[in-house]
Amino acid sequence: MQVLVMKKKLLNYLMHHARQPISSATLIKHFPEKLSLLLEELSEDHSLEITQDTVIYYPEPPLSIPNLTNQLQNKWPMITIDHQAILSSTNTVLKQMIQSKEITSEHPYLLIADKQTNGRGRLGRQFVSDIYNGLYLSLYIPFNVSSHELPAFTLIAAAALTQTIEKLTGFEIGIKWVNDLYFNQKKIAGILTETTLDLETNQINGIIIGTGVNLSAFPEQIPVDLQHKMGALFEPGHESITREELITNYLNHLSSLLNDPSKAYYPIYCKHSFVLGKEISFQKNGKTITGQAVKIMEDGRLLVTLPDLSTITLLAGEISLQSY
Known part of the structure; x- marks a missing residue:
């Protein structure tokens, strides 16, 4: 029984430091008894990389670039996939690579990071992206x-x-205008799209679609000031999908919607929006304005009816719901 308790404590410790090298000295300090035995038993059911000096715990098998390429080849036949352990921001790095012409291909480029140290959201906001098990990627599409x-x-x-x-988990997901996904009334994903410019012609030559998903997290890993609105899809150790499954299904579905002339994305987005029909508030010219969100346009603009029954169209910006 004591060994089972110690093994559970060790696993919990490793989960809190997922994908981070933990020195043997540190582990011995916290688990001075039967460490080798505990690691050996845990490695039978969990993905551990054990060397003489360090131990790394992986929430899932490491991403396989060949597997990803193979599963994406039908929808993205010429895509290049780049996987890094740690980056400042996949959008920032990818944009820099394009501007410096490190990426010169006319084909899509996918940059994936296990962790971001300076993840970005819309309006320059920080996107917390160093939690237990997240998916952080940016897709460049030239056009x-x-x-x-x-x-x-x-x-x-x-x-x-x-x-x-929803297909992979069976969960019900809601969309907050314009780019945030929610589960159980907490944000679990964000999307940041940015155009790229040809610096010689000053013409738009592509789009970067940045995506961050919180797969699982311990409550204490979420900043205190965000715990009321930031969440994850799963509790650590209870994930039913892998990042590889999420990447391939997401990008293949994205390709289908991008190439659908009927604009099939539009009814999907509107159906899952939880702001339509709700009272919202937003900032304009330094003032807080309230109104009712009545329609989302096909191009993403939000139509709002004001108390005097006039209307205003929001192109972008942060909105707050009066009750959610």
Whole structure:
């Protein structure tokens, strides 16, 4: 019984430091008795990388680039996949690679990170992305169209990710305008789309779709000031899907919606929106304005009816729901 208790405590400790090298000296300090035996038994059911000096716990088998490439080849036949352990921000790094012409291909490029040290959301906000088990990726899609012909990439990506998560988990996902996904009334995913420019012609030449998903997290790993609104899909150790499954299903579904001339993303997005019909507030010219969200346009704009029955259309920005 004592060994079982010690094994559970060790597993919990490793989970709290997922994908981080833990020195043998540190482990011995916390678990001075039967450490080798405990690690040996845990390795039978969990993914551990054990060396003489360090131990690394993986919540799931490490991502396989060949497997990802193979599963994406039908929808993304010429995609390049780059997987890094730690990056500042996948969107930031990918944009820098494009601007410096480190990426010169005319084909899609996918950058994945296990952890971000400076994840970004819309309006320059921080996206917390160093929790126990998250998915952080940015997809670059090159194209040559004028700005008024750009698809509603944020809505398309949100619709694709929402349907993907619901299909894989059976959970009910809601979308908060314009780019946040919620589960159990807490944010579990965010999408950040950014256009890229050809610095020589100053023309838009592509889009970066950044996606962050909180798969699982311990409550104490979420910043105190965010615990009331930030969540995860699973409790640690109870994940029913892997990042690899999520990536391949999401990107394949994203491709289907991007290439659907009927704009199938639009009814999906509207169906899952939990702001339509609700009282909301937003900032305009330094003032807080309230109104009712009545319609989301195909291009992503939000139509709001004000108390005097006039209307206003929001292009972007943060909204707050009066009751949620």
